[in-house]
Amino acid sequence: MDETPQRLVAKPSWLITQLAVHARRLVNDGFTAAGARGYHYRILAALHEFGPTSQARLGRRCRVDRSDIVAAVNELAEAGFVDRAPDPEHGRRNRVTLTPNGLHQLRHMDTLLDQAQDALLSPLSTNDRQTLIHLLTRVLAHHEPQ
Amino acid sequence: MDETPQRLVAKPSWLITQLAVHARRLVNDGFTAAGARGYHYRILAALHEFGPTSQARLGRRCRVDRSDIVAAVNELAEAGFVDRAPDPEHGRRNRVTLTPNGLHQLRHMDTLLDQAQDALLSPLSTNDRQTLIHLLTRVLAHHEPQ
DNA sequence: CCTCTATGTTGGTGAGACCAACACTAACCC
């Protein structure tokens, strides 16, 4: 009952954006349990993988606007997950560093995130998941500025 | 340069939500050219496909909260795309109807939307598009309350 | 030296999804 219009269901953009709603809900349910949100995970992940950097670079890596990085780093710094200090060899730049507590939080969020991935793709076989990931990666790569 | 963390790229939820960003951008660029937004299209499409209904039912069909339907129907009614009148056989309910102008706007948005779909999936062959749509439909169906 | 670019920061906007509360109506049940 209360069927959704064929005009919507047939559009790839509908499928993707609606599925993104469910994905975000699953992920955020986990993250809020850890007192965090998406931007936090992106930043912690980038710091762990590439080491300390400036906020601007962080934003470019995580696809987050530099003005939004400010707020997110504020929150992470206040929680002790990140350390923000002026870059010694550059007056204007900040140097954001992952703290041990931040690494711990990152690992915690990782397990929460893995559960969400599983819940998200539960109806698909391992093979189907692979093909879906492959196709999505191709399409996304095409739209990333690179 | 400025690579994105592997932790993100490997997550299906990242692929889906990031692709949804691009999808929304493509779609909205078209819609704003028509002075509209996503909610408007959903409502017009539902009215065209299922005929006049109440706002609550409209919301259930389009996956839009009933409080958000109020604002969207306000905008559509002010533009003359939709007619809102109290349901004669139900004191509380409203009866929302698609006007001729609304149908015209729907058709206009349809062509804009088709262009966006094409731009979105441009890197994929017809076959790959089919598979992607099929997989997305399956996953989405699993998460819809039905 | 002067211009151009990059950086951090503040303060907005907008879409979309969602929630709580209220007034009121309809439908249901005893």
Add this chain to the structure above:
DNA sequence: GGGTTAGTGTTGGTCTCACCAACATAGAGG
């Protein structure tokens, strides 16, 4: 029939995410 329950429209919020304009300031390049 009367009281309870469920549904409807509406107001007024919240949150996340994405994005933009402006500004002060620092570094890099000519």
